[in-house]
Amino acid sequence: MFKQFLTLLRGRAYDAEQAFSDRNAVPLLSQQIRDAAGSVQAARRAVAVAIAQNEQEKGQHAAIQIRIADLEIRTLAALEQGSEALAREAAEALAYLEAERDISQKAQAQFTATIDKLKAIVRNAEARLQALQRGERLARATEETQKLDLAVAGPGLATLDEAExxxxxxxxxxxxxxxxxxxxxxxxxxxxxxxxxxxxxxxxxxxxxxxxxxxxxxxxxxxxxxxx
Incomplete structure (x- = not known):
């Protein structure tokens, strides 16, 4: 019996919650759309940040490439002069720069993949948001129309039948x-x-x-x- 009572309470609470949601469906939808618009805007900022970081990584990669090219020329000159120790030191620096270059290339590849994925997510989210916004406008127009219908066919004009x-x-x-x-x-x-x-x-x-x-x-x- 107690279990049935609890089940009944949960059922009534659910019905009350659904009734509340139905009565406030339009303002609830509006707030949900505003929240969704905020999330879409945050996703846009994330894409912009990823693109900026990728551009920065590209700049660093280009700078490393220039330093590698310059250091190779200088290392060759040291070898031609027979400066083995200096050439080895330069070679170690080249190895370090080449490792940095490889890491930069991998980072760029990851940024590119992430950016493409984020752009697709944002495009899809923007399309869904626009559909929701159109739906909200239609829902508001429908609600206003229904209010007018009730006003026209409501108790006030129902007295026309009585008068006739x-x-x-x-x-x-x-x-x-x-x-x-x-x-x-x-x-x-x-x-x-x-x-x-x-x-x-x-x-x-x-x-x-x-x-x-x-x-x-x-x-x-x-x-x-x-x-x-």
Whole structure:
């Protein structure tokens, strides 16, 4: 049971860590890219230092070569003069310089190999860094776009749907009110005595309530005939 409890704690801690990383993914990525850019810059400096050291080694090698050439000429002159002891001393110096020359050549070869390797590493790192920087810009743009999407489709604009529903209900209720009022008017007209009398008169039951145009013409024609 205790072991399961510890496992559960580790699981929750892992979930919390992942959730924290997800919430802060963009700033975390930015800092990681800055750290990586610093490492790439340090690698560039290492390449520059190696190149400078190699150039220095080349200069030392050239100087040794000049000293060897000069010492060989002087050693030959000592041999021609029969100065064996001086010639031997010069030969020892030549042997030392030649050893220094060989060491310098090996150092140059090592520098060249190291520089080529470092340059390849830096080129690869620079390409990866540029890809990360492009990815970061895209991630930031995507995050801002998503924020805008949430703002547009968020709770504030969600009230548009509610307002449209309210307007639809209002129109239905107003239409119902108008229909009800019309029905009530008809009902009142049919219930009131005056309304019933008007309906009967219009149906020809009893004397008409209003003088019609035909009645007016008949009356006027009668006057004309009487005058004649």
């Amino acid at each position: 529903e309210t307007l639809a209900r209002l129109r239905i209720r107003q239409s119902q009110n108008e229909t009800t009022a019309s029905v009530l008017r008809n009902m009142e007209g049919s219930i009131r005595p005056a309304g019933i009398i008007e309906k009967l008169a219009n149906a020809g039951c009893g004397a008409p309530l209003r003088t019609s145009a035909d009645d007016v013409l008949v009356r006027l024609r009668g006057r004309m005939n009487s005058a004649a």
